[in-house]
Amino acid sequence: MNNFEFKNPTKIIFGKNTIEKLENEIPKDAKVLLLYGGGSIKKNGIYDQVKTALANVDVIEFGGIPANPEYAVLMEALKLIKDENITYLLAVGGGSVIDGTKFLSAAALYEGDTPWDILSKNIRTEKGMPFGTVLTLPATGSEMNSGAVITRADTKEKLAMGGPGLFPEFSILDPQVIASIPQRQLANGLTDAFTHVLEQYMTYPIGALLQDRFAESILQTLIEVAPKVLKDPTDHKAASNFMWSCTMALNGLIQKGVPTDWAVHAMGHELTALFGIDHARTLAVIAPSHYKFNFEAKKEKLAQYGERVWNITEGSTDDKAYAAIEKTVAFFHDLGIDTKLSDYTKDYEGTAEEIAKRFTDRGWTGLGEHQSLSPEKVEKIVKMAY
């Protein structure tokens, strides 16, 4: 196992009817900006619950943060934060609203001229404006981590940011919010969380027995609850386990002391930036090709995953590893998620070359757990995913 340090300061408030606890978490003298997305919270009652809980708090609102939070929209919110002397941010939404809020948390205290530099120059945020979240969509783990991904439409970019100053102070996780989530987004959430675990697990053995079993147990739980959540999102047992699995998949715990990959996400983000494909679906497009292309380097963990998660007991290490990739693809298909780029766009020619060029331009010349995935290899993987 590798050496590691672990600190996660986010307070989780989990369970039925916990949104009413909001009031206890926000400082009494705060001037709050409540941030939300396209309006789902106004239809499903979450907005009303939040407003009731904030009855005694000085709060103004900013709605309209789109899926894949857009820089231009966030810059409008940043102006509001400055004009209104906001001191506390509250995200009510999924990964997009929470990530947008993290950008604002960083940008509000940023002293440079151009907040985009936080993303393009990879500036770590040591201290941000304090914020909390009410999670409405289990998927990203953003509610308990310090990362964010921001999109910029005019340059077709999607870049990551983060730093120890960007953990939410608290996150409220009420599994009842799942009841109103459309099937497409439920499938996305399951796929995103599943792939988060794979990115931190599908590398090479390093003797981290507990981390491996944490990871496998999250995968097993997601597989078990997936059909139940899709069939009946009001099934509280399934919803609770789905929600907590998504948070645990990317709150930093399972990646401690182990190598991590994240190349699937790096390539996937480009597919969202270029074609607007839902984040989770880009991962389902890239992951199978990535694992096939890097088969030799990853086959021991692929086989372990096959044995322990999919109960593949027959054959050699290679056989099990290959079967595990096939099982993964079948799982995505069962969720209704397509796994080829051509399923999403007819305009895919040249995509692999474009992504390889972008990575070269950014100096991303060695991704993955061995820092050996060159842009040439990225090009091949993306082509395999057409």
Ligand code: NZQ
């Ligand atoms: O905008 P509203 O109206 O709220 O509707 C949203 C949106 O259309 C809807 N929704 C959310 N909760 C709902 C609901 N509809 C009905 N009932 C509810 N309770 O769902 C749609 C998608 O929401 P979004 O927040 O975009 O989804 P998700 O949580 O999957 O977030 C995706 C974003 O997070 C980033 C992705 O790249 C993408 O931009 N990620 C963030 C990560 C992180 N910070 O750690 C890691 C991930 O790998 C990912 O990159």
Ligand code: ZN
């Ligand atoms: Zn993801």
